[in-house]
Amino acid sequence: MYVAGLDIGSTMTKVVIMDEEKILTSIIGPTGAEHRRLANRVMEDALSRANLSFDDITYVVATGYGRVNVPFADGQITEISCHARGVSSIFPTARTVIDIGGQDCKGIKLSGGKVVDFVMNDKCAAGTGRFLEVIAEALQVPLGEMGELSMKAKVKVKISNTCTVFAEQEVVSHLAEGASIADIVAGLHDAIAGRIHNMVERIGVESDVVVTGGGAKNIGLIRALEGKIGKSVLVPPEPLLTGALGAALLSRERAEKGRKEGSLPERERRLGEVTFFT
Amino acid sequence: MTYVGGIDVGAAFTKVVLLLETNILASSLMPSGGHYQATAEKVMAEAMSKASLSFDDIACVVATGYGASKVPFASQQVTDVSCQARGIYHLFPSVRTIIDIGGQSSKVIKVDDRGGVVNFVVSEKCAAGSGRFLQVIARVLGIDINDIGPLSLKAQKSAEFSTSCAVFAESEAISRIAEGTPKEEILAGVHKAMAAKIFSLVNRLGMESNCALTGGGAKDTGLVKSVALALGAEISVPMEPQTTAALGAALLAKEKRKRNV
Numbered sequence: 001m002y003v004a005g006l007d008i009g010s011t012m013t014k015v016v017i018m019d020e021e022k023i024l025t026s027i028i029g030p031t032g033a034e035h036r037r038l039a040n041r042v043m044e045d046a047l048s049r050a051n052l053s054f055d056d057i058t059y060v061v062a063t064g065y066g067r068v069n070v071p072f073a074d075g076q077i078t079e080i081s082c083h084a085r086g087v088s089s090i091f092p093t094a095r096t097v098i099d100i101g102g103q104d105c106k107g108i109k110l111s112g113g114k115v116v117d118f119v120m121n122d123k124c125a126a127g128t129g130r131f132l133e134v135i136a137e138a139l140q141v142p143l144g145e146m147g148e149l150s151m152k153a154k155v156k157v158k159i160s161n162t163c164t165v166f167a168e169q170e171v172v173s174h175l176a177e178g179a180s181i182a183d184i185v186a187g188l189h190d191a192i193a194g195r196i197h198n199m200v201e202r203i204g205v206e207s208d209v210v211v212t213g214g215g216a217k218n219i220g221l222i223r224a225l226e227g228k229i230g231k232s233v234l235v236p237p238e239p240l241l242t243g244a245l246g247a248a249l250l251s252r253e254r255a256e257k258g259r260k261e262g263s264l265p266e267r268e269r270r271l272g273e274v275t276f277f278t
Numbered sequence: 279m280t281y282v283g284g285i286d287v288g289a290a291f292t293k294v295v296l297l298l299e300t301n302i303l304a305s306s307l308m309p310s311g312g313h314y315q316a317t318a319e320k321v322m323a324e325a326m327s328k329a330s331l332s333f334d335d336i337a338c339v340v341a342t343g344y345g346a347s348k349v350p351f352a353s354q355q356v357t358d359v360s361c362q363a364r365g366i367y368h369l370f371p372s373v374r375t376i377i378d379i380g381g382q383s384s385k386v387i388k389v390d391d392r393g394g395v396v397n398f399v400v401s402e403k404c405a406a407g408s409g410r411f412l413q414v415i416a417r418v419l420g421i422d423i424n425d426i427g428p429l430s431l432k433a434q435k436s437a438e439f440s441t442s443c444a445v446f447a448e449s450e451a452i453s454r455i456a457e458g459t460p461k462e463e464i465l466a467g468v469h470k471a472m473a474a475k476i477f478s479l480v481n482r483l484g485m486e487s488n489c490a491l492t493g494g495g496a497k498d499t500g501l502v503k504s505v506a507l508a509l510g511a512e513i514s515v516p517m518e519p520q521t522t523a524a525l526g527a528a529l530l531a532k533e534k535r536k537r538n539v
Contacts, residue, residue, distance in 0.1 A: 123441045124441070124446075125443050125445035125446055130445055161403075162404070163403060163404045163405045164405075164443075164444075165405035165411075165444045166405060
């Protein structure tokens with residue numbers, strides 16, 4: 001039996017394909033503007049990597065921002081539940097999940113692997129991956145290099161603006177005043193970490209803390225968050241995939257239950273045009 | 279007969295108003311740029327040349343705004359809130375609520391029947407309620423900021439924005455353009471989002487009629503209309519909405535001068 005979890009985020013689309021025991025393949029591709037209608041390609045790529053055809057898949061759970069627009073999904077589950085499930089499978093001791101996504105940021109509180117509370121910011125770019133993206137562009141530093149770069153900082157340049165638009169301008173003036181890029185980036189990580197920490201504090205930060213999402217790939221941001229929280233955090237080997245992994249695991253549970261009850265969906269799947277954001 | 283001046287060094291523009299008693303002789307403005315002092319001197323020189331005055335003719339200058347401390351020729355600094363209230367009281371004595379939409383902030387000022395400040399609230403943490411939001415959107419639409427108002431008034435309906443964050447709205451605007459939504463509908467949507475932000479700012483103080491809109495945002499007729507709609511009130515807009523705080527500063531300079539004489 002094969003199952004799939006599909007996490008359509010605002011920035012990246014992720015797919016995990018599993019059998020009863022293990023992950024067969026996982027893939028991450030951009031959701032981005034020009035790829036929107038082509039996000040099912042990510043699914044096709046994942047299938048071809050796993051040497052499977054679409055008909056081999058017993059159950060598909062879609063999650064994330066674009067989950068309602070996946071015609072071939074058998075179920076939709078919120079990203080909160082999927083992240084919780086995915087993180088718990090990797091770190092059973094996790095009590096707090098901080099997910100730093102491309103356009104939002106979430107804090108999830110877990111107890112025995114179940115979601116007991118959560119908090120989310122998707123209204124303001126500050127404290128999300130978007131903030132880093134905008135500033136990285138202003139500094140002309142590749143996003144993926146921001147973390148390592150900030151580790152070379154001698155001091156943290158204080159960024160006093162919260163708003164991404166104003167902070168971008170502030171960064172430009174720090175540059176003009178001769179501040180080093182490393183010091184500025186370190187200051188930015190500190191500012192975002194402060195904002196994320198404030199948000200997650202609303203539900204309480206309990207150990208173990210796991211950080212996921214694209215933001216977790218930034219070592220500078222992770223260190224800054226640890227500084228704010230006052231303890232070390234855990235990061236999954238592939239922090240972008242926990243939502244899709246959770247979706248695949250929940251998919252498997254549903255498929256097993258469905259098989260027992262003889263209630264598995266038998267409709268024809270259509271890997272046609274997946275429409276998003278229409 | 280005394281000549282006095284007011285200078286308002288804002289985050290986006292520097293404005294000067296020169297008065298003879300309470301009559302406006304000249305006003306001038308230009309972008310503040312990176313060097314406030316040099317800009318202040320330039321704007322002042324331009325206004326003086328319009329009024330055919332020299333520095334020696336001007337008895338007193340009051341400076342206000344974000345960069346007020348960078349004006350060496352000012353004899354006093356007064357907050358922009360007080361100057362704005364004073365300037366609007368001079369133009370519209372019946373106004374009790376002033377909404378100022380500046381380049382990087384927006385303010386709501388409640389004034390009493392003598393032009394005194396009763397209370398005020400400033401939003402400067404977020405670009406959403408400020409002129410900066412309009413600039414960001416004008417750039418992605420490839421239009422001049424001064425064309426936003428007239429163009430938006432042509433919209434039959436407005437595009438919906440899911441958040442008022444300027445950064446997110448920018449990407450939403452790009453998606454709408456890609457989908458073929460007319461520019462005017464995108465602009466009308468931006469105005470609606472900004473008006474909602476202004477509305478909640480006004481509500482923190484409580485709205486009292488009459489209402490005036492100042493700052494660069496007041497030059498955008500579409501935004502004025504959206505704010506009026508959101509507030510359910512008529513809104514007075516000065517002829518030169520960007521120079522009202524400078525006008526107030528000049529009036530305060532005249533009063534200060536009177537006291538000293």
